[in-house]
Amino acid sequence: MSDHEKLKQLIVDTFLLDEEEFSLDLRKDDVDTWDSLGVVALAVAVEQVFGYHLKPEEATSLASVADLVVILKREGVQFDS
């Protein structure tokens, strides 16, 4: 599974979305399950899937999936272009 596919599955599973709802532009404000508990669940999932421990300020400041991609790319995760 590519990193892009892993990310998609992670976001869909964590926030209980339908696959069609995923996009890199998906914003926190548009997802009702992206609340404080969602942030916790996201951090747990990111660590399990990508092995990266989101810093508290990173996790709480994420406004979109794109923001998460920026962080993961910085940590060496390769996403399909």
Added chain:
Amino acid sequence: MENGLADEVLAQRASEDGSGLHSVETLPMVDLGRLSRDAVAWVSPSVRTRLAQYLTCPVLPTGEFASGCSTLVVAGGGQRIDFAKIWRAEHEDVRLVVVPTLWGSGADASPIAVQNLNSGGKRIFMGPQYLPNVRVIVPDLAANLPESLARAGAGDTWAHALEGFTSPLANETLRRNLARLMNRMLERGIRRHPDWFDFSAEACAGQAQSSVGLVHGIAHVLEPSSAWGHAELCRRLLWPVFRYNSSQSSKFQANLREYGIDPGDVEEVLRALYEPADYEVLIPSMVERWRSILRDPSTRTNCTPVRPGSLEFFRHEVVVSE
């Protein structure tokens, strides 16, 4: 998870619900006579005779009070105690003395009260106003507790302690405290001993500082339509969820070891509480309600990710027969 994120989430929750770290004074049985002066009591019928020698106040039907009395003594399980806590919050000048007759919920030492609604749902009350003033442990009540209730209560206590410990919201201090608690529970074993009243209270207080996880997420969703209550469900779900978490991350058991707990010892206890035939009965409900289980707040703070596809583990990878 780093403490900073956990602290922020917990602070937000604390400001929302007023919960926090509080304590309840624990007094010995010999004080019960003194405590029940100028009081009325609500007492579970199953222990009324046994407690009669200690209580000096009139016993009224639960919900009734005598004006002019300053103290309410409540002896019973979590539901009766929670009812009293909710009642007392509306009568702030009444001192609340609780005598737990069951362990598991930790209601006797918790700032949380749960009201079961006629619709099958639950309403949760949180805040220091829901803490009893005093708790009294009567050792004799432990010795005479039916075995089935002792096992269910131990299951609820283990669920609180283990899920509170493994919660991504737990900090190092809490983990150390809950690790010590779990080792005491391992040492005591599943038996009818008054230590379990304190184990239950400490476990409940511990998970209130972090969160619970998938055991509670499943139990919360299945309870309204299950023949089993919360504690019985927790008892039956502990081992399957332990196995699930172990399969998802090597850190799950490594964390236990890091704090001086042998995961093998824990698994042995949880396996002893598990009953394959009963688990098999739960599976259809889990399948039907899996999406609701995923959305339960407790599931969302489980120590390993729980996904739509995780259901297959519970359907096919948990041993369902000996």
